[in-house]
Amino acid sequence: MIPFYGGMNMLFTEQEKKIIKLITCFYRNNGKWLKYNELVLYIGTSKKTLRSYIDRLHDLFFDLCEFDYTGSMVRVKFDSNFGLVTMQRIFLDKSLIVRILKRTFFCDYKSKLDLAIDLNTSESSIFRAIQTLNNGLPDFYDLTFSYSKLQFEGSESEIQKFYVNLFIETNPDPLYWPFEDFMREEEANAFARHITNYVQNSIYPDQFEYIKVVLAVASIRLKKSHKISISPTDDDLYQKIEELAKKPEISAFLERFFPEFRANKTFTAYQIVSYFLNEEFFFFFYDLDYRLKNFMKAKANYEFYLKKISFLQKKYNLEIPDPLDFYKDLATFFRFKISNVDAEDFFLDHSEYSLNYLKFFNIDFHNDLKIFLTEYMCRFYPKAQHKVQDLIYTVYTLWPNLIPQLIKAQSVTKALIVSRYDQYYARTLADLINTMSPNYIHADVYGNFQIDFEEIKNSDYEVIITDFVVKKDFGDKLIFSFEQLPLLSKIRDFFYKIHYMKINKVFQAHPDELKKFANFLGYKND
Known part of the structure; x- marks a missing residue:
């Protein structure tokens, strides 16, 4: 399987885990006809339930996959730009546990029946889902989700950390902002941009999204009177946050969302960014030399690093x-x-x-x-x-x-071009290959006037290219016959086969790594 943390299991019911297994099976067998009877045994369910699983996947992924059916078989064709991780992330967002967590994050439910109605499920299903969640939580978070209160119990910093990761990990679409009804995306963008102006480090899209989601989660939690208890201790840092609170976009957001705190915007902003303080994020407000001097065991670390590197x-x-x-x-x-x-x-x-x-x-x-x-x-x-x-x-x-x-450090694949009809053709082909991939393969032209096949067989060339049909056994060498300069499609096939040969040699030299890689791709029993 793709390397999911065990924590993913706490976000799926037993039924949903079977559907995830079905998704993986379809992906591994992209475009192949699969028998219902074999899928029933593989998933461990009835044929009727299997059909309901497939219908659910069809409804969820109708724009990303093509489903074909016969009386006893099913075939799924995936969009070539669409991967298994994205598919499972989309499905995760629709799982019952994740829907419970998101609903209760945004809304305070007094009645479990109201939540059950909103989620189109039963109270008993909600109870079992929360049990599954709580069984998995201790391995990752010091939290418990209360069935009676329909909210987390634990430290506020831990609760916010959970929700930050939940919203990031379950959103496959960068154009979708789940907090729009509370903190508008333009407000989050402006707030995050002003924070990044202070950060003495390059900021990339995933990090910028992280900052935005933290701001949204912390603001919504603060609105519900949940806050991380951290008192200002660094005057320089407090001054920076005071500057942030005075920025027009941030000030406008604080007035709109926290009218009750209008008199003290700096303290409100401080409460919002307390998550960052707790995670030592503002460590990055200082320049590199200061960080290296004050936060690292600089000399010993660096000397060890320099020796090894x-x-x-x-x-x-x-x-x-x-x-x-x-x-x-x-x-x-x-x-x-x-x-x-x-x-x-x-x-x-x-x-x-x-x-x-x-x-x-x-x-x-x-x-x-x-x-x-x-x-x-x-x-x-x-x-x-x-x-x-x-x-x-x-x-x-x-x-x-x-x-x-x-x-470049890898050994370059050596190819030998042997021409029976046109030496100039051979030189042109060698120039073409050497120009297209100089660090990957190098082609030489056979120079003897008499072709010695035994000499070629015993040479260190891994690839032999000819302009005639080869019936000689060259052992494990790759043989290509091009009667004329190959078309682009032929060249693509040529490089693909050489790449496959190189990868195969790596696998032969490292069989344990091949086994790990097969397990990683989901081929545990193949």
Whole structure:
């Protein structure tokens, strides 16, 4: 399966977990006819229930998938630009538990019957759904959802953290703003933009969305008299928040949404951004040198980092323009991205999801990096809760031109063009191949006047290209026969087969990684 956190299980009822399994099965068998009888056994349900599941998916994904039916079979064709993660994220947003959480976040229900009517379900279904949620919560949050009160019980910072991640993880559409009836999106955009003006770090779309959602969640909770208890302790920081409260757009929002606090806008703004204070977000209001000096064990950390990073550079022939700047970026971005934006992902493990692909650019490099960062965390942050893979992901993200460098560091596939009819054609084809992908494959032209097939077979060339039909057995070499300069479609097929050959060699050299990757894609029993 795609690497979902176990926390996703707390957001699905048992029936919905079966539908998720069905979604994954359809995606793995994109465009294939599947028998109802086999699906019934795979999902573990009756044929009647299976049909109701399929009908539900058809209604939900009618614009993203094409469903075809016969009396005993079903076929689902997916939009080529549409992935399994998006599909499951959309379905997650429609799950009963998520709908309960969102309804009770926006509205205070005095009666469970009213909630059941709004959700078109029964009170007993709501009770079972909340039980499922509470069974999974302790592994991720120090919270309990009260069935009697229909609200969370626990610290306000923990409650806000849960809702921030819930709304981010269950919204696949960047054009949809779920808080419009409370905090208008233009208000959230303006508030967030003014905050980012103070942040001494680059801000990207996912981080900007994180800031917006935090502001919306905190404002709505404050409107209901729920606030994080943090008193102002930093005069410089309080002054910055005072400046924020005076911005015309923010001031107008505070007057509209909090008329009862009109006399003290600064304190209201402070209460809204208290979530950031609790998560040490305003650490990023200070310049890089100040952060490095005051918030890091700078010297010991940096010396260890420099020693290990230099080893990786030499071993894999990699470059870093400025190791100190790279270290600063790593330290600050890791705190911002992992400690805040991705702190409590309970739907998708973003780091693992990306690394399962990125590591195949060079598995040996990935393994060496993992050893280095594991030692780094154990030595300097033994009590840290962050997973090492989060820090690995940060390195892949911030190392300048890392992936292109890893590609160049790989051995270039050697191809030999053997022409029986036209040597000039062979040279032209070699120039074409070498120009299109110089770091991926290099083509030479066979120069002997007499073609020695045994010599070619025993050479270190992995790919042989001819302008005649080849009946000779060349072992595991790839053979291509082009009677004339190939069309673009043929060239695409040519590069695809070479890429497949290279990947296959990686898998043969690392069989355990192949097994992990197959499990990651959902092929556990294949």
